[in-house]
Amino acid sequence: MKIKLTAAQTKVWQADSRFKVLVCGRRFGKTYLALTWLIRNALRDGGLHYYIAPSYVMAKQIAWRLLKDLIGDKASKKNEADLLIELPNGGIIQLKGAENRDSLRGVSLRSAVLDEFAYMAEEVWTEVVRPATSDQQAPVLFITSPAGWNWAKKAYDRAMSGTDPDWKGWTFTTADGGNVKPEEIESARRELPERTFAQEYLASFETLSNRVYSYFDRLQNVSAEIGCETGHPVLYVGVDFNVDPITAVIGVKVSDQLHIFDEVKIRNSNTQELADEIKARYPSHKIKAYPDPAGRQRKTSAGGKTDFSILEQSGFDVIAPRAHPAVADRINEVQAMLKNANGDRRLFIHPRCVHLIECMDGLTYKKDTNQPDKNSGLDHMTDALGYLVHSEFPIHRPVLNVPVRFNF
Numbered sequence: 001m002k003i004k005l006t007a008a009q010t011k012v013w014q015a016d017s018r019f020k021v022l023v024c025g026r027r028f029g030k031t032y033l034a035l036t037w038l039i040r041n042a043l044r045d046g047g048l049h050y051y052i053a054p055s056y057v058m059a060k061q062i063a064w065r066l067l068k069d070l071i072g073d074k075a076s077k078k079n080e081a082d083l084l085i086e087l088p089n090g091g092i093i094q095l096k097g098a099e100n101r102d103s104l105r106g107v108s109l110r111s112a113v114l115d116e117f118a119y120m121a122e123e124v125w126t127e128v129v130r131p132a133t134s135d136q137q138a139p140v141l142f143i144t145s146p147a148g149w150n151w152a153k154k155a156y157d158r159a160m161s162g163t164d165p166d167w168k169g170w171t172f173t174t175a176d177g178g179n180v181k182p183e184e185i186e187s188a189r190r191e192l193p194e195r196t197f198a199q200e201y202l203a204s205f206e207t208l209s210n211r212v213y214s215y216f217d218r219l220q221n222v223s224a225e226i227g228c229e230t231g232h233p234v235l236y237v238g239v240d241f242n243v244d245p246i247t248a249v250i251g252v253k254v255s256d257q258l259h260i261f262d263e264v265k266i267r268n269s270n271t272q273e274l275a276d277e278i279k280a281r282y283p284s285h286k287i288k289a290y291p292d293p294a295g296r297q298r299k300t301s302a303g304g305k306t307d308f309s310i311l312e313q314s315g316f317d318v319i320a321p322r323a324h325p326a327v328a329d330r331i332n333e334v335q336a337m338l339k340n341a342n343g344d345r346r347l348f349i350h351p352r353c354v355h356l357i358e359c360m361d362g363l364t365y366k367k368d369t370n371q372p373d374k375n376s377g378l379d380h381m382t383d384a385l386g387y388l389v390h391s392e393f394p395i396h397r398p399v400l401n402v403p404v405r406f407n408f
Contacts (some may be wrong), residue, residue, distance in 0.1 A: 003040075008176045009033045012141075017168035021142045021159035023152075025174030025201045030143040034113040035067050037141055042091030047110030047136070049093045052129070054119040056097030059083060062115065063095055098124045099375070109138045118144040118152035121377035125155075127267070146205045150362035150378065153205050174201045212331060212372050213382065215338035216360040223348040226252060226259040235282055237316070238388030239274070239291035240380045241298060241307050246274050247380040249356055249388065250282075258337060258393065261350040263381065271295070271307045275314035289316040290388040293324045319391050328370065330386035333395050347389070356381045 005013055009029060012022050013036075024030055034051065042049045051067070053059035064083055068075075071093075077086035083095035096104055098120040109132045114120065133140060142159075144152055159169025174180050189197050198204040226232075232252040240247045246269045251260035264277055278287060295307030311318050337347035349356055363378040365371065372379050 003036045005033065005036070006176075006178050008170075008172045012170055013037060015168050018137065018139045018166045019142070019159065019168075020139070021156050021167065021169040022172070023144060023146060023156050023169070023203050023205075024172040024177065025203045026145055027174055027179045028172055028177030028203075029179055031062055031066065031115060034115055034141055034143055035063060035070055038093050038111060038113055039067075039070060041111040041139070042087055042093050043089065045110045046089050046091045048107055049091065049110055050096050050104070050107075050112045050129075051093065051115065052096045052098050052104070052112065052120075052124070053115050054097070055099045056083075056095075058116070059095040059097050067093065067095070101128050104128045104132070107132055108135050109133050110136055111138050111140065113141045113143065116144050117142050117155075118147035118150060119376075122151035123267075123377070125151075146199050146203060147362070150358055150376075154358075156205070171203050173203055210364045211361070212363045212365060213334060213338060213360045215335050217339075217345075218357070218361070220345055221338055221348055221360075222351055222357060223259070224351055225348065226254065227261045227350065233284075234286045234288060236388055236392060237278060237287055237289045238384035238386070239289055239295075239311070240384040240387070241271060241292045241295045242380055243270065244268050245380060246270065247355075247384050248274060248278065249353070249381060249384045250278070251388070253392065256393075257346045257348065258389065259348045259350070260353055260356065260385065263353045263356050265355050265381070271310045272314075275311055275316065279314060287316045289318050290391045291318065291320055292383065292387055293320045293322065296320070320387070321391070325387075325390045327372070329395070330383075330390050331372075333389045333393060334382070334386055336395060337389055337393055346393075356385065 006029065009032075012020055012033060022030060022033075038049045038051055051059065051063055053062055060083060067085060068078065071085055071087075074087065075085045076088045078084070085093050087093075098104070098114075101121070101124055104124070105128055109129070112129055112133060114125065114129065117125070129140065142155060146152070156169055158164060159167040175182065175185055185201060188201060234252070236251050236253060236258070238249045245265050245267045248264040249260050250262040250264070251258055262281070264274060266273060266277065289311050291307065291311065298307055305313075308318050308320075334347070339345050349360070351357070359378040359381040363376065363382055364373050366373045372382075
């Protein structure tokens, strides 16, 4: 197998850091780099090596043919159904999709690639891949094009900071890859919106044009001005019932403003555990809970109790509309709090609420729809916030009174 790398690719290939983070423009050649890196590892070390894409279909479309071409007749076994290649030394390279995290569990990895990891849920890394590399201290290559300010940006910042010797990062533009002609790049620059071009070709982390909460601004809406002072005896808690994760945002009202200063995110949990956690943090406060109306019937805890009844028996005042508020209405109400037509901002989030801030920044609409992309995993915290805002800060729509005359 002959490997031909560009100067930029070689820098990543030769680096000794255990966790490598590569952020690059489109058509840089990141998949070629990733697969040759995995093949080198498998030939040298044996064992199991994963190439993980956001979905199984993407893994097959993006990498399977290229992987077979690179290995050629050196494979001792090829399994088309499982997208698996075994090498003569027992090394195995397998392509996987991140949409089913459970399918990635229960293995010990010698190395792994997370391709387009900005489009995966963070838990793919923290709960699955990271533990699977621990016993053998396996290296991991993260590669992606930017996708707004999500957990990929955090991983990139960590890798670029130089403060952790296990992590190293790089940024390369499309031009650095040498696979796209300069005139084509200039044509794209003329045709595309500035932010889109910066993200897709210059590998810049931009706030996306299709963000659900487009009025959210880290400089304007993130504030440490108000925490949980004793002067605020009543806490306002938005709740999104879910098992994995169950989430809540906690804040106070100050005049016509809402200040969110804490958040709760518990994996594989239930409503009782959430209520216990909030009470443990704030035992002397009155709690007003604003949950998903579906909790009036739904049960996420054992014992036959509804989610609403669990909150009420925990001492919370539960406020929720009878019917589920329209998604578009909740989004518009949060948007109006972030910034209204007069430029006023009335929703502020404390910097410690890292998950909520990430969700506000990164949640986007599904392509060609007006529905948030729930596959990203960034919708739970924002849903919890939306239920609270919908009840406490609704948009009052004018009622049109039309006189009607009946002639008998």
